[in-house]
Amino acid sequence: MATTTLHPPIAQPYRRSALYEWITTTDHKKIGILYFINSFVFFFIGGLLALGVRAELAQPGLQFVNEDLYNQFFTIHASAMLFLFIIPIGAAFGNYVVPLMVGAPDMAFPRINALSFWMLPAAGILMMGGFLAVGGAAAEGWTSYPPLAGPAYSGTGTDLWLMAVTLIGTSSILTAINFLVTIFKMRAPGLTLFRLPIMVWTQIVTSVLTLLATPVLASALIMQFIDRNYGGNYFDPGNGGSVVLWQNVFWFYSHPAVYIMILPFMGIISEVLPVFSRKPLFGYRAFVFATVAIGALGFSVWAHHMFTTGQVFLPFFALFTFLIAVPTGVKMFNWIATLWRGQLVLKTPLLFAIGFLTMFLIGGLNGAFAAAVPVDFAIHDTYYVVAHLHYVLFGGSVFGVMAGIYYWFPKMTGRMLDETVGKIHWLLMFIGFNLAFFPQHQLGLVGMPRRIADYAADAGWGDLNLVSTVGAFLIAASTLPFLWNIFASLRAGEVAGDDPWEGNTLEWATSSPPPPYNFDHLPEIHSTRPVFDLRHGADAGSTH
Amino acid sequence: MTSPSRMNGASPTVLIVAVVILFLLVGAAVLAVGGNLVRLAESFYPPAGVTSEGKEIRALYDLVFIFAAVIFFLVEGLIVWTVIRYRRKPGQDELPPQTHGNNLLEIIWTVVPAAIVGLLFLFSVQTLGTVDALSDDPAVKIRAVASRFAWQFDYLDESGNSLFTAYSPMVVPVGQKVQMSLRSPDVIHAFYVPQFLFKRDVVPGRDNRFDFTVDPADVGQTFRGQCAELCGTGHWTMVFEVKAVSAAEYATWRQEQIDAAQATPPPSAPPAALDLNLAAKDVKFSTLSLEVPANTPFSITFGNQDEGVPHNVDIYAGPDTSGSRVFDGGVPFEGKEVVIYRIQPLPAGAYTFNCRAHPIPAMTGTLTVK
Numbered sequence: 001m002a003t004t005t006l007h008p009p010i011a012q013p014y015r016r017s018a019l020y021e022w023i024t025t026t027d028h029k030k031i032g033i034l035y036f037i038n039s040f041v042f043f044f045i046g047g048l049l050a051l052g053v054r055a056e057l058a059q060p061g062l063q064f065v066n067e068d069l070y071n072q073f074f075t076i077h078a079s080a081m082l083f084l085f086i087i088p089i090g091a092a093f094g095n096y097v098v099p100l101m102v103g104a105p106d107m108a109f110p111r112i113n114a115l116s117f118w119m120l121p122a123a124g125i126l127m128m129g130g131f132l133a134v135g136g137a138a139a140e141g142w143t144s145y146p147p148l149a150g151p152a153y154s155g156t157g158t159d160l161w162l163m164a165v166t167l168i169g170t171s172s173i174l175t176a177i178n179f180l181v182t183i184f185k186m187r188a189p190g191l192t193l194f195r196l197p198i199m200v201w202t203q204i205v206t207s208v209l210t211l212l213a214t215p216v217l218a219s220a221l222i223m224q225f226i227d228r229n230y231g232g233n234y235f236d237p238g239n240g241g242s243v244v245l246w247q248n249v250f251w252f253y254s255h256p257a258v259y260i261m262i263l264p265f266m267g268i269i270s271e272v273l274p275v276f277s278r279k280p281l282f283g284y285r286a287f288v289f290a291t292v293a294i295g296a297l298g299f300s301v302w303a304h305h306m307f308t309t310g311q312v313f314l315p316f317f318a319l320f321t322f323l324i325a326v327p328t329g330v331k332m333f334n335w336i337a338t339l340w341r342g343q344l345v346l347k348t349p350l351l352f353a354i355g356f357l358t359m360f361l362i363g364g365l366n367g368a369f370a371a372a373v374p375v376d377f378a379i380h381d382t383y384y385v386v387a388h389l390h391y392v393l394f395g396g397s398v399f400g401v402m403a404g405i406y407y408w409f410p411k412m413t414g415r416m417l418d419e420t421v422g423k424i425h426w427l428l429m430f431i432g433f434n435l436a437f438f439p440q441h442q443l444g445l446v447g448m449p450r451r452i453a454d455y456a457a458d459a460g461w462g463d464l465n466l467v468s469t470v471g472a473f474l475i476a477a478s479t480l481p482f483l484w485n486i487f488a489s490l491r492a493g494e495v496a497g498d499d500p501w502e503g504n505t506l507e508w509a510t511s512s513p514p515p516p517y518n519f520d521h522l523p524e525i526h527s528t529r530p531v532f533d534l535r536h537g538a539d540a541g542s543t544h
Numbered sequence: 545m546t547s548p549s550r551m552n553g554a555s556p557t558v559l560i561v562a563v564v565i566l567f568l569l570v571g572a573a574v575l576a577v578g579g580n581l582v583r584l585a586e587s588f589y590p591p592a593g594v595t596s597e598g599k600e601i602r603a604l605y606d607l608v609f610i611f612a613a614v615i616f617f618l619v620e621g622l623i624v625w626t627v628i629r630y631r632r633k634p635g636q637d638e639l640p641p642q643t644h645g646n647n648l649l650e651i652i653w654t655v656v657p658a659a660i661v662g663l664l665f666l667f668s669v670q671t672l673g674t675v676d677a678l679s680d681d682p683a684v685k686i687r688a689v690a691s692r693f694a695w696q697f698d699y700l701d702e703s704g705n706s707l708f709t710a711y712s713p714m715v716v717p718v719g720q721k722v723q724m725s726l727r728s729p730d731v732i733h734a735f736y737v738p739q740f741l742f743k744r745d746v747v748p749g750r751d752n753r754f755d756f757t758v759d760p761a762d763v764g765q766t767f768r769g770q771c772a773e774l775c776g777t778g779h780w781t782m783v784f785e786v787k788a789v790s791a792a793e794y795a796t797w798r799q800e801q802i803d804a805a806q807a808t809p810p811p812s813a814p815p816a817a818l819d820l821n822l823a824a825k826d827v828k829f830s831t832l833s834l835e836v837p838a839n840t841p842f843s844i845t846f847g848n849q850d851e852g853v854p855h856n857v858d859i860y861a862g863p864d865t866s867g868s869r870v871f872d873g874g875v876p877f878e879g880k881e882v883v884i885y886r887i888q889p890l891p892a893g894a895y896t897f898n899c900r901a902h903p904i905p906a907m908t909g910t911l912t913v914k
Contacts (some may be wrong), residue, residue: 010713015686023762035678065824066777066780067777067778067780068777071774071779073775073778081602120890139777140774141774145731145732145733145774147772148731148732148750148774148776149729149777152730153730153731153776226901235751237748237749238748238749242749242803243732243747243748243749244750247635254669277640278632278640278641279640279641279642279643280637280642280644282644282645282646283644283645283646283649283650284645285645286645286646286650308734308743308744308745309745309747309752310744310745310747310752310753310754311747311749311750314672314676315669315672316667318665318668318672319665322661322662322664322665322668323658323661325657325661326654326657326658326661328570328659329653329654330650330653330654330657332610332619332652333649334645334650335627336619336622336623337646337649338626339623339626339630339755340626340630341630341640341641341643342630343631343632343633343639343640344626344627344630344631344632344634346627346631346632347630354627357623358623358624359618361616361623362616363618363622365612365615368608368611368612368664368836369605369608369609370667371613371661371664371668372604372605372608372664372671373668373669373672374600374601374604374666374668374671374672374675374676375604375605375608375668375741376741377601377602377675377741377742377743377744378598378601378605378738378741378742379590380772381734381736381743381772381773396626427565431565431566431569432567435569441553441588442587444589445587445588445589445590445591446587446590446591446738447591447736447738447739447768447770449736449770449771449772449780451779452770452779452780453777453779453780454780455780456783456904457905459768510620536639
């Protein structure tokens with residue numbers, strides 16, 4: 001026998017089609033991008049439904065849809081925007097950015113991560129499938145109050161809606177566990193909790209809220225499903241049930257969910273402002289404590305959605321609702337102090353972040369009116385509340401989404417988005433948003449209830465509704481430069497390089513896009529800004 | 545602070561464009577109210593409030609508004625000024641001072657907002673105590689029954705028994721305490737009158753109550769009300785009116801209603817030689833214009849095709865329902881059912897027919913008699 005030379009087998013990448021690769025991927029970055037695509041698909045569907053609603057309300061009279069379809073439109077608009085866009089896109093940013101920011105190669109449970117994602121398109125198809133069901137999609141509002149959402153008054157679409165939201169809730173719970181384990185167990189050496197980027201802190205608090213509140217929602221959804229299909233009577237007052245019970249359980253989830261829908265975007269703003277003002281975040285620890293405080297207080301304010309039910313101990317919930325303004329105000333002042341005496345680079349991410357500050361401020365202040373219980377008796381369930389929630393969730397969250405997209409797009413794709421087109425996008429969205437939603441304050445004050453398909457011609461609401469509709473179409477128009485920007489950049493965008501913005505956090509220490517498993521080597525971590533320290537030295541520009 | 549601020553490429557252009565466009569927007573808003581600045585300012589406030597409770601709520605709103613407006617202009621101004629003042633200038637290659645925080649500032653902007661919201665909370669609770677109080681001895685007790693998709697108002701005696709049932713308008717005396725109790729046989733509705741600055745949910749299985757007293761200064765006025773909690777396809781049609789009258793007028797009206805309720809309702813008669821067909825479906829009349837010859841008896845065969853929704857047909861002299869009622873269709877009845885109304889000869893002229901439970905355009909038509 002001749003001597004044999006051992007040739008250890010060299011690992012060859014197994015060639016698979018790109019489609020197969022994307023469907024089976026467990027890479028957090030690819031899953032993150034899938035999350036983004038899925039979220040934007042439902043953002044556009046939800047947006048089209050909103051245009052249907054606004055077109056119908058532009059003038060008195062039913063011109064485009066009947067009452068039944070109208071109710072389906074605003075129900076699925078809100079459900080898609082909240083459950084299939086804003087919550088998942090928070091997880092999209094978390095998926096893409098958090099492992100990079102903590103210096104980890106991937107999420108703690110990559111396969112569970114893939115499972116959480118794939119539940120979402122399935123849930124979306126279930127929910128939209130309602131439009132094909134007998135009796136149409138769910139039409140009881142995204143809050144699905146019984147008895148209207150009970151077996152006597154609603155059809156199959158509502159069952160599909162319940163299944164879809166349960167599936168989304170399951171996905172959220174799995175994602176929350178994944179984030180928490182990743183952040184607590186997989187941080188790079190030297191990255192202590194108080195050196196974590198605020199973006200990561202907001203994901204911690206969001207995940208804790210998700211973990212504590214979502215099972216409560218799931219129980220409510222299952223109870224309603226049993227009521228509808230198996231004679232459960234949980235919410236049937238004729239058989240010993242209580243209709244207000246649903247509201248208590250639903251809002252016990254859905255108010256903390258409002259913070260699930262805003263905290264990740266506060267995190268984005270807290271990353272963008274320091275980088276583009278070339279200063280550290282002002283009051284880092286205050287941000288951490290304020291984020292935790294918002295999360296904690298978020299559990300004691302749910303019944304402020306129920307002030308007019310006559311079944312709530314009002315002073316308690318009024319007090320805590322007012323109190324939650326305090327940590328939110330602390331954040332606002334610290335953001336402004338971050339800009340103060342900085343050198344502001346007015347690129348698109350910063351413009352969207354400033355849009356967030358200016359609009360979220362309005363969303364906070366008009367919320368104070370609703371916290372004053374007697375004033376809430378006047379404005380509850382009117383367009384004032386519609387204005388309030390859009391100033392928080394569009395003026396706040398969506399502006400935060402856009403800041404984050406423009407900020408991390410170069411990292412995700414290796415290419416820059418065009419600044420001019422980005423600024424046109426920002427300007428159109430800013431103007432359209434204010435035109436669409438500011439007049440709704442005035443409509444609510446004069447008494448226009450929400451969720452009405454039509455109104456009398458002599459009610460005097462026509463002009464303001466027309467303005468609001470024009471604004472809504474302007475928002476829709478603003479997505480065209482956005483989509484064009486992405487398309488053009490992917491085709492022939494300027495190459496970004498590793499660190500186009502002079503970033504602070506670890507994702508800027510690797511290539512754009514990052515390789516599988518993210519890092520060849522990590523910089524030493526001595527502060528919240530390891531990449532800044534690498535660039536300037538640890539004590540650069542420090543005054544004290 | 546040392547270098548004079550200079551323009552810096554495209555970024556300030558965008559800011560200037562933004563500011564110009566914002567001014568244009570404000571200008572458009574001013575034009576939209578016919579250049580009437582008072583009307584523009586008023587649009588940021590709810591109505592003045594026609595009940596004593598509503599006036600209290602309006603006072604609280606005004607207080608919150610002052611705080612909100614001051615904070616808005618301070619903080620928004622600070623943001624805009626900071627963004628304009630601290631733009632990066634060409635040649636600024638040195639890093640700005642790397643300030644990490646200031647504990648004194650953190651304490652100030654925690655304590656001051658906490659004090660403000662604490663104050664607002666105390667004022668809110670104080671107002672709540674008066675607007676949410678229930679009298680043991682109200683002058684008028686009304687039970688509003690909200691069902692898909694109509695309001696009915698049962699006027700109650702001392703012990704809570706129904707004396708008679710009225711449909712819109714709900715007539716109330718000014719200057720007297722009215723206690724509402726709210727009932728729903730089906731889903732959640734909400735009793736909402738914008739000029740009361742008040743709403744309360746009508747929750748199945750619960751007995752929600754509230755009191756109000758209409759200001760005597762508003763005697764003779766009519767206020768719009770509407771269901772404010774989504775209740776299904778006809779939600780927006782659940783409108784009603786509240787009519788404030790003097791105590792004497794109320795007493796007369798009340799007695800008339802009691803007498804009418806005790807009178808035996810006319811039996812449904814066979815159709816007259818001249819019979820018109822009218823149907824109600826999805827809270828809409830099948831036609832909004834009817835025509836009959838003058839001074840001829842006729843009948844209307846009225847089919848209510850809305851299951852569980854009450855409708856009827858009343859006829860008023862004149863172009864709207866403010867005229868005198870020349871034909872009383874009786875208590876609205878739930879579908880699906882057909883009723884034949886026999887109507888006495890009418891002199892030539894324009895009349896209005898409508899459904900008592902649904903004072904909306906889709907259920908208000910013209911009857912031409914010639």
